[in-house]
Amino acid sequence: MRPSPSNRLLLHVQNQPIAGVLHQIKHVLKAILAAIVRIRYHGTSVLQTKLGEAANLVLVPCRAFDSSILGTHSVSRQLSAEVVAQWLKGHPDTTVEYLDLAVNAPNHFGTDAIGIKTGVQAQPTEAQRYENGVSAKLVNQFLAADVIVIGALFYNFSIPTQLKAWIDRLAQIGLTFKYTDKGPVGLATGKTVIVASSRGGVYSTSEGGQAMEHQESYLKIVFGFFGITDVRYVRAEGVAMGEASKAAAIDAARTSMLAVAQ
Numbered sequence: 001m002r003p004s005p006s007n008r009l010l011l012h013v014q015n016q017p018i019a020g021v022l023h024q025i026k027h028v029l030k031a032i033l034a035a036i037v038r039i040r041y042h043g044t045s046v047l048q049t050k051l052g053e054a055a056n057l058v059l060v061p062c063r064a065f066d067s068s069i070l071g072t073h074s075v076s077r078q079l080s081a082e083v084v085a086q087w088l089k090g091h092p093d094t095t096v097e098y099l100d101l102a103v104n105a106p107n108h109f110g111t112d113a114i115g116i117k118t119g120v121q122a123q124p125t126e127a128q129r130y131e132n133g134v135s136a137k138l139v140n141q142f143l144a145a146d147v148i149v150i151g152a153l154f155y156n157f158s159i160p161t162q163l164k165a166w167i168d169r170l171a172q173i174g175l176t177f178k179y180t181d182k183g184p185v186g187l188a189t190g191k192t193v194i195v196a197s198s199r200g201g202v203y204s205t206s207e208g209g210q211a212m213e214h215q216e217s218y219l220k221i222v223f224g225f226f227g228i229t230d231v232r233y234v235r236a237e238g239v240a241m242g243e244a245s246k247a248a249a250i251d252a253a254r255t256s257m258l259a260v261a262q
C-alpha cells in the first residue's frame with residue numbers, strides 16, 4: 001500500500017557540479033560549517049551526512065552558495081529548493097531527505113560497481129563490496145521516496161555527469177526495472193518526479209531545440225523506463241541570454257511551480 005500523502009518521503013536531489021578543487025574544498029568547508037550550525041540548532045539530533053544515511057531527517061536544502069561554476073548563484077539549486085518549499089506547504093508532514101550530488105556523487109559506474117552483479121568472482125573484492133553498498137543505498141533511498149525533486153542543470157546538451165552517475169546506480173534489474181518476453185517493465189511505479197531545470201539557451205519552443213536537448217527528454221525516458229509516468233518540470237531556460245531573459249525565465253519557472261509542486 002502506498003503511504004498516505006501526509007507521510008510521503010520526498011527525495012531532493014541536487015547535482016550542481018563545482019569547477020576545480022578549490023571550489024570543491026570551499027563547498028565542503030561550507031557544508032561542514034552548515035552541518036555544525038544545524039547540529040547546534042537541533043540540539044541533540046545526530047546529523048548523518050553520508051549517502052543514504054539521512055533517513056527520517058528533515059534537512060532544509062542548502063542554497064547555492066558559490067557552487068555554480070558560472071560564478072553566480074545556481075538557478076537549478078534555487079529552483080529545486082523552492083520546489084521543495086512549495087511542496088511542503090501542501091504536504092507539511094513530508095519527510096525530506098536531501099542528497100547533494102556536488103558533495104556526495106557516487107563514482108562513475110565502473111568495473112567495481114558492476115563486479116558483484118556479474119557473479120564471476122566467488123569472493124568479491126573490498127572495492128566491489130563498497131561500490132555495491134553505494135548502489136544499494138542509493139537505489140533503496142530512491143525506492144522509498146514517493147516524490148523526487150531533482151535540480152537538473154544543462155551541460156553540453158545533456159545532464160551533468162554527477163546526475164548521470166546517480167541514475168546509473170538506480171538502474172538495477174529486479175529493483176527499478178525487469179525484462180519480460182514483451183520487453184522491459186518499470187518497477188518503480190507510483191512516484192512523482194519534479195525536475196527543476198535550468199538552461200542557458202531556449203530549447204522548448206522549437207523542434208530544432210527539442211531535438212538538441214538531452215536533459216529533460218533523457219530524464220523523462222529514464223524515469224519512464226523505471227515505471228514513473230508522472231515526471232513534471234519547473235523550467236528556467238534562456239538564463240544565459242542576458243539579465244532580462246534570466247529574470248523572466250526564473251519568473252516563469254516560479255509561476256509554473258505553483259501548479260507543478262502541489
Ligand SMILES: Cc1cc2nc3c(=O)[nH]c(=O)nc-3n(C[C@H](O)[C@H](O)[C@H](O)COP(=O)(O)O)c2cc1C
Nearest residue numbers: 068074075076077153154155156157198199200201
Ligand atoms: C560547462 C557548461 C556547459 C553548458 N552547456 C550548455 C549547453 O549546452 N546549452 C545551454 O543552453 N546552456 C549551457 N550552459 C549554461 C547552463 O545550462 C546554465 O547556466 C544553467 O543555469 C546552469 O545551471 P545552474 O544555474 O544551476 O548552475 C552550460 C554551462 C556550463 C558552465
